[in-house]
Amino acid sequence: MPLEPLLPLFHRLNREHFDASLAPHGTPLVDLRWSDGRMRRTAGLYRRGRRADGSALCEIVLSRPLLDPLPREALLSTLCHEMIHAWVDRVLQVPEVHGPHFRARMAAINAAQDGFAVSLRHRYPLPGGATPASRWIARCPLCGITAPYRRRVRGLACRACCERHHGGRWDASCQLHFHRAA
Numbered sequence: 001m002p003l004e005p006l007l008p009l010f011h012r013l014n015r016e017h018f019d020a021s022l023a024p025h026g027t028p029l030v031d032l033r034w035s036d037g038r039m040r041r042t043a044g045l046y047r048r049g050r051r052a053d054g055s056a057l058c059e060i061v062l063s064r065p066l067l068d069p070l071p072r073e074a075l076l077s078t079l080c081h082e083m084i085h086a087w088v089d090r091v092l093q094v095p096e097v098h099g100p101h102f103r104a105r106m107a108a109i110n111a112a113q114d115g116f117a118v119s120l121r122h123r124y125p126l127p128g129g130a131t132p133a134s135r136w137i138a139r140c141p142l143c144g145i146t147a148p149y150r151r152r153v154r155g156l157a158c159r160a161c162c163e164r165h166h167g168g169r170w171d172a173s174c175q176l177h178f179h180r181a182a
Helices: 006-017 072-092 100-112 159-166
Strands: 031-034 044-050 056-062 136-139 146-149 177-180
Touching (some): 006 072
Antiparallel strands (some): 044 056, 136 146
């Protein structure tokens, strides 16, 4: 089955839940695309920064391998989740991840409709072969939780501790420490 085009869904969700603020004059503030097949561990992402050539980058990317076999509600939930990130960043211009602005908009969207539920984290099944051997173990210095990683990630912090202690903002006290896996 072919993948559903994202732009019409984006415009619909933007009208229904964001007062059309993510597409002033009909032009989206973010680019939308399906992943090229390599995104196998996360359903979607919002990112903003610079490309290698120096041009501005602001996009929502949804995982084709994870979302394609799932019901349409998973697609809507994931797209809406990433749109909230874009709204907090581009419209409110607030530097937070899953902080109070994000949570308030998520609660408002969930209360306004019952077709899908936006959540902080999804537990979608991973496609086969999506869990390669982990070479690193990351440990949070605050809560002690550990997680396996294929590679070291510079500047990564414990999401739960950032949310619990810093209102969803990144803080160095929550930065993960990486150790080689046994």
